[in-house]
Amino acid sequence: MALGEHLKEARNRLFIGAIAVFVGTVAGFFIYEPVLEELSRPIQDLNAREGRSAALNFDGVASPFDLMIQVSVFLGIVLSSPVWLYQLWAFITPSLKTKERRVAVSFIAVAVPLFFSGIFLAWLILPNAVRVLTDFTPGGFSNIITVTVFITFLLRLMLAFGIAFLLPVVLVGLNLVGVVSGRQILKGWRITIFMVCLFAAMAAPGADAMSMFYLAAPMLLLFFIAIGLCLLNDKRRARKNKAQQEHLESTADQASVIDGV
Template structure:
């Protein structure tokens, strides 16, 4: 394709992605109230469990509207993720071989549910995380929290979980393009386990070790599955390379025999 056609194709893909994002944001507007109520539930439980005053506060006239836009756009990105990820894949597809296209489509098929699973897991541990963090409040003080700060913290936490669940897919992608091998990744399993547990401890604080376990266990499982896939891909690549070398050697011997005649 000529450069002009590539630009036209990119414009069409971006336009479709933008439409999906807008429609997803509209859906976000409709479910904004129940989502906000669910996100604020942990703050309400603080008062019920500890008897301490805890409430969310808007600090500006336009803050409620800004918060609605922020949550709706975030929900729109999540809802429309299959569409804009597919549009990205479809734009890259013309430059790939048939086998590479199937691999790229496999990345999309794995990335979307993993990203959503990470967000859902963060949603499940949010009440425990909020309760532990607010337990550091000294006796006699209240938790009057700015709602925009609170919601931004929750959305970032969910985004961190979603991205963390995508790391095994990225790792396998790096192996597919030959940047890392399965053996190289396997050698670093100790430091990887330590870093995963450290990330889980910081991103998912809880009253006990269960909150960390809920994040670390699936991440480690996905990591070792990715290592297994990398090792299998390395073995397949080695067999293909050995077969190609054998064919080249056979052709070279045949050419030498013909020259000798």
């Protein structure tokens, strides 16, 4: 494609993804209240189980409306993830052949559950993270938390987990369509471990090492599984190319014999 065609395709795919997110956001408005109640549950549990004094508060007249927009957009991104993930993948690998289209469908079938798994893992560690962070409150003091700051923190964390779980799938997908080889990925395993741990340290909440471990461990496991799959696919592709080369050489030899006769 020419540069103009690439830009046009990017615009079209961004438009489709934006429409999907908008539709998901509209749906998010209808489930906003039960979702907000679940997101605020870690604070409620602190008061109920540990006798803490913690409360979520709005700091402005328009803050409830702003929060509703933020949560609804987050829900829109999550609900529309099959659409925008496919659009992203289709843009990375344009002009897909029939076999590569099957790869694209497989990519979505794996990527969407992993994206949700990352969000779910973040949700699992949140109560512990909130408890650890509020443990630093001195005795006799209360935690008066701004709800917009707290909920925004939770949403960003869950998105970070979800996107982190997508990266190994992207590597496998790029390998399947021949963009990157397994050996190229394997050569950077040291920097991969460092970057994963750095990302986990920045994204995971809490001062305890366990929050970082909860994110880094599954990410590293997924990365090395992805590398293994890429190496296996490289071997399969090499055998196929060798067989095709031998077939072409055999055909050429036969043609030479016929021409000689």
